Amino acid sequence: xxxxxxxxxxxxxxxxxxxxxxxxxxxxxxxxxxxxxxxxxxxxxxxxxxxxxxxxxxxxxxxxxxxxxxxxxxxxxxxxxxxxxxxxxxxxxxxxxxxxxxxxxxxxxxxxxxxxxxxxxxxxxxxxxxxxxxxxxxxxxxxxxxxxxxxxxxxxxxxxxxxxxxxxxxxxxxxxxxxxxxxxxxxxxxxxxxxxxxxxxxxxxxxxxxxxxxxxxxxxxxxxxxxxxxxxxxxxxxxxxxxxxxxxxxxxxxxxxxxxxxxxxxxxxxxxxxxxxxxxxxxxxxxxxxxxxxxxxxxxxxxxxxxxxxxxxxxxxxxxxxxxxxxxxxxxxxxxxxxxxxxxx
Amino acid sequence: xxxxxxxxxxxxxxxxxxxxxxxxxxxxxxxxxxxxxxxxxxxxxxxxxxxxxxxxxxxxxxxxxxxxxxxxxxxxxxxxxxxxxxxxxxxxxxxxxxxxxxxxxxxxxxxxxxxxxxxxxxxxxxxxxxxxxxxxxxxxxxxxxxxxxxxxxxxxxxxxxxxxxxxxxxxxxxx
Amino acid sequence: xxxxxxxxxxxxxxxxxxxxxxxxxxxxxxxxxxxxxxxxxxxxxxxxxxxxxxxxxxxxxxxxxxxxxxxxxxxxxxxxxxxxxxxxxxxxxxxxxxxxxxxxxxxxxxxxxxxxxxxxxxxxxxxxxxxxxxxxxxxxxxxxxxx
Numbered sequence: 293x294x295x296x297x298x299x300x301x302x303x304x305x306x307x308x309x310x311x312x313x314x315x316x317x318x319x320x321x322x323x324x325x326x327x328x329x330x331x332x333x334x335x336x337x338x339x340x341x342x343x344x345x346x347x348x349x350x351x352x353x354x355x356x357x358x359x360x361x362x363x364x365x366x367x368x369x370x371x372x373x374x375x376x377x378x379x380x381x382x383x384x385x386x387x388x389x390x391x392x393x394x395x396x397x398x399x400x401x402x403x404x405x406x407x408x409x410x411x412x413x414x415x416x417x418x419x420x421x422x423x424x425x426x427x428x429x430x431x432x433x434x435x436x437x438x439x440x441x442x443x444x445x446x447x448x449x450x451x452x453x454x455x456x457x458x459x460x461x462x463x464x465x466x467x468x469x470x471x472x473x474x475x476x477x478x479x480x481x482x483x484x485x486x487x488x489x490x491x492x493x494x495x496x497x498x499x500x501x502x503x504x505x506x507x508x509x510x511x512x513x514x515x516x517x518x519x520x521x522x523x524x525x526x527x528x529x530x531x532x533x534x535x536x537x538x539x540x541x542x543x544x545x546x547x548x549x550x551x552x553x554x555x556x557x558x559x560x561x562x563x564x565x566x567x568x569x570x571x572x573x574x575x576x577x578x579x580x581x582x583x584x585x586x587x588x589x590x591x592x593x594x595x596x597x598x599x600x601x602x603x604x605x606x607x608x609x610x611x612x613x614x615x616x617x618x619x620x621x622x623x624x625x626x627x628x629x630x631x632x633x634x635x636x637x
Numbered sequence: 638x639x640x641x642x643x644x645x646x647x648x649x650x651x652x653x654x655x656x657x658x659x660x661x662x663x664x665x666x667x668x669x670x671x672x673x674x675x676x677x678x679x680x681x682x683x684x685x686x687x688x689x690x691x692x693x694x695x696x697x698x699x700x701x702x703x704x705x706x707x708x709x710x711x712x713x714x715x716x717x718x719x720x721x722x723x724x725x726x727x728x729x730x731x732x733x734x735x736x737x738x739x740x741x742x743x744x745x746x747x748x749x750x751x752x753x754x755x756x757x758x759x760x761x762x763x764x765x766x767x768x769x770x771x772x773x774x775x776x777x778x779x780x781x782x783x784x785x786x787x788x789x790x791x792x793x794x795x796x797x798x799x800x801x802x803x804x805x806x807x808x809x810x811x812x
Numbered sequence: 813x814x815x816x817x818x819x820x821x822x823x824x825x826x827x828x829x830x831x832x833x834x835x836x837x838x839x840x841x842x843x844x845x846x847x848x849x850x851x852x853x854x855x856x857x858x859x860x861x862x863x864x865x866x867x868x869x870x871x872x873x874x875x876x877x878x879x880x881x882x883x884x885x886x887x888x889x890x891x892x893x894x895x896x897x898x899x900x901x902x903x904x905x906x907x908x909x910x911x912x913x914x915x916x917x918x919x920x921x922x923x924x925x926x927x928x929x930x931x932x933x934x935x936x937x938x939x940x941x942x943x944x945x946x947x948x949x950x951x952x953x954x955x956x957x958x959x
Binding site: 298301302304305306309354355356357358359360361362363364365371374375378379382383385386405406407408409412413420433434435436437439443447450451453454457458461462464465468469470526531532535536537539540608609612613616617620621624627628631632634635636 | 844845846847848850851852854855856858859860862863865866867869870871872873876879880881882883884891893894896900903904907910911914915917918921922923924925928929932935936939942943946950955957
Binding site: 682688692695696699700701703704707708710711764765767768769771772773776779780782783784786787789790791793794797 | 896902907912916919920935937938952
């Protein structure tokens with residue numbers, strides 16, 4: 293047994309987890325600050341300078357609130373629901389390449405937890421499993437609003453999963469691999485004479501728009517936040533939840549937002565590649581690549597918030613109309629156009 | 638290492654499989670079935686059939702089980718609405734289950750178990766090779782499967798959709 | 813033991829039989845999944861720990877009325893085990909069908925360049941059937957949410 297391999301991966305996983313949770317925590321702060329900025333307000337400013345400690349205060353409050361379980365609910369499923377939601381959110385980061393390779397202590401350390409050769413399908417798999425947390429949580433609460441929110445959420449998520457899968461096929465056709473590492477590495481080529489700028493977004497603009505829309509719907513973010521629309525369903529599927537179980541549902545949403553921003557950056561915006569990356573020596577290449585990847589991720593997280601505070605919510609029939617009658621035909625068209633272009637031109 | 642994993646996964650799949658049958662609540666049955674599917678996907682990975690493993694998760698655990706959960710949530714699961722299980726129903730269940738068992742034993746008895754399973758080319762299950770086989774040697778069955786999907790769609794629409802004129806007011810009232 | 817197969821020097825000790833080598837080759841692919849198992853253990857540990865800790869940290873006050881479900885402050889009418897519109901069911905069943913078809917495209921997409929125009933024509937035929945089914949479903953109004 294190669295214990296160094298296990299140790300190396302364990303350290304990487306721990307770093308990744310802390311980073312994910314830290315970013316998810318500060319996304320809540322960022323969301324409130326962005327909302328305040330867009331609405332010409334100040335936002336949270338009491339806890340620490342510029343309110344920078346606000347997420348800690350919120351997190352502490354989550355821990356010390358009463359852990360309420362309604363007496364007519366299915367107790368164990370009620371606990372299982374948020375657990376599954378958080379678990380699936382944390383698992384997707386395993387196949388994402390966070391940078392090139394580091395050379396330390398005479399070893400080559402890949403900045404990716406697992407380079408499986410079905411990476412894209414692994415992500416689709418966890419996206420499809422993600423429905424269960426919400427469904428089980430909403431159903432076991434034995435509350436009509438929760439049930440309605442859960443059914444809406446799962447219907448919406450499965451509908452947009454189809455268009456998402458179809459839009460990714462065009463990318464796989466171009467790269468010839470399902471491994472995200474290959475997809476990221478292939479974007480280091482040159483486009484119009486600029487090295488490291490061969491980003492898929494320039495070759496697949498339509499696919500990118502479809503994927504982006506589906507990513508919004510899969511994370512239940514505005515304008516697709518019908519499962520938890522306050523004006524109709526109180527809190528949606530997490531109406532009955534309190535304490536850290538509620539925290540898990542909310543946290544899972546922010547983790548998912550972070551992961552889907554990472555996916556958009558990795559699949560369509562070159563991942564860790566940027567013009568001039570290959571001039572850097574050795575380990576600096578890996579570090580600079582990771583830093584640039586996080587800049588791209590931060591931009592897309594900001595984009596999520598920007599959209600949330602700009603667009604109004606869809607109606608349910610409009611949502612289904614968009615998912616089934618617009619995005620799926622468009623994604624099939626995109627796939628066929630890509631295929632025809634690459635076969636005959 | 639690989640053997641320990643094999644036994645752990647087999648144990649999990651058998652135990653959860655039994656839970657599917659013995660669980661009182663249908664929701665618990667469905668959830669145990671999902672765990673069974675994950676254990677079986679693990680077995681596929683041990684056999685290096687990676688594509689099959691992930692498709693098993695996406696299609697069975699991620700799509701068909703969601704449909705099952707939907708159906709269970711669609712049904713009225715209150716205690717008083719439970720269907721009555723009289724002697725005739727139980728007898729029918731026992732008979733059909735024993736028939737299935739006879740068929741399975743017969744099929745297993747007649748089949749030949751290949752000896753050298755280890756020496757076969759184990760990269761068969763990778764997506765690349767699978768696609769080559771599917772789109773070169775089995776193109777016609779692949780096309781025919783699309784007709785099967787067409788038939789399934791027609792069936793689903795026929796069963797699930799009433800003509801707008803037949804919908805009553807009480808059905809519109811449902812959530 | 814089999815992790816050494818990646819090491820060039822350790823190779824000599826194990827190359828004795830064919831079966832051993834295929835076994836090792838099989839394991840080298842499977843080894844890619846070990847970190848995923850590791851990550852799932854960390855994730856389960858984190859989720860379980862937080863759920864247990866938070867259960868004991870907060871206060872607990874029981875009460876027959878307090879532990880009831882929330883229903884906008886009015887008394888609860890029945891429970892949430894109600895029947896649903898069949899549209900959701902229809903969406904789910906169509907999703908299962910289309911999902912399997914989408915999965916079929918992946919092995920093709922990976923082999924896209926090798927299969928060339930013959931493979932592409934096969935897929936275009938498959939997509940045609942897919943679209944016929946899709947437009948049939950639309951025409952029948954199965955996805956009409958307004959009615």
